[in-house]
Amino acid sequence: MFYQNLISELTGVTGTIKLPLIFGASLEECCDYLNGLDDETSQRIDLTSLPTFGGSDIENTSEVFSWDENRVLVQGEQSWELQRRCSECGEAMFHCDH
Numbered sequence: 001m002f003y004q005n006l007i008s009e010l011t012g013v014t015g016t017i018k019l020p021l022i023f024g025a026s027l028e029e030c031c032d033y034l035n036g037l038d039d040e041t042s043q044r045i046d047l048t049s050l051p052t053f054g055g056s057d058i059e060n061t062s063e064v065f066s067w068d069e070n071r072v073l074v075q076g077e078q079s080w081e082l083q084r085r086c087s088e089c090g091e092a093m094f095h096c097d098h
C-alpha cells in the first residue's frame with residue numbers, strides 16, 4: 001500500500017529512482033512492490049540503496065538487497081523473494097554454515 005502509492009508519483013520522473021524508507025512500510029511490501037513494477041521502471045530503481053526495515057545490520061550484503069529483523073530480500077530466478085535470516089548470526093542463510 002505505501003509503496004504502491006509511489007507509482008503515480010514516479011510518472012514523469014526520469015533517471016534513477018531511489019526508493020525511500022516509508023514509515024509503516026514493511027519489507028514484504030517493498031518486495032511486492034518490486035515484483036509488481038514494469039520492466040522499464042524496475043530497471044531504474046537504485047537497487048544498491050534500497051531501504052531496510054529494522055533488525056541488526058547484515059555484514060555480508062552480497063546478493064542481499066534489503067532486510068528486516070527476520071528476513072532478507074533476494075533476487076530469485078523469476079521474482080524478488082524473502083528468505084529467513086539465520087537465527088544465530090543474523091546473516092542470510094546462504095552466507096553462513098549454521
Ligand SMILES: [Zn+2]
Pocket residue numbers: 086087088089090091096097098
Ligand atoms: Zn548463521
